[in-house]
Amino acid sequence: MSNYLKPSTGEIKTQGEWRQANKHMSLPRVWTADTLTDLQLTAILAAPKPDCTDLQNVVSDGVTTDASGNTIEAWSVVDKFADTTAEDGTVTTKAEHETAYTASLVAAKEASVRTDRDSRIALTDWTGMSDVTMTADMTTYRQALRDITAHADFPNLKDSDWPTAT
Helix, strand or coil, X not given: CCEEEECCCCEEEEHHHHHHHCCCCCCCCCCCHHHHHHHCCEEEECCXXXXXXXXXXXXXXXXXXXXXXXXXXXXXXXXXXXXXXXCCCCEECHHHHHHHHHXXXXXXXXXXXXXXXXXXXXXXXXXXXXXXXXXXXXXXXXXXXXXXHHCCCCCCCCHHHCCCCC
């Protein structure tokens, strides 16, 4: 969704919001450079958001001007957590919040890998039926799947870390 800046006031609004603010005017469906000039607006061009870690957020920080003189979106990277104080006066530090959040991300990733592992084992369950003789290779494969949680890279496994059925 495109945003537009009114340089004289610093207001930033969407096209729909500017239409509402100028409802007494008949505006074309597609805005041209002339439309923007008449409304005294500048189009804000999209800019890529910066990279951030799991412990940070990217937030809008108004607009800036690029080297070509275009008005573009500005972004800031901010910490996701800060020290907090509960109503009873208990202080939880930023580090404690980050530790708990990181632990929850790891637990979710571990659960996802275990679900994937269980699905892979389920696909081979038919080899253990009483009327089928399970091969030694299949026994080894199924055991390797069960042992995947002991892998050095668990839970951050690459495709090549997973055992293959032979």
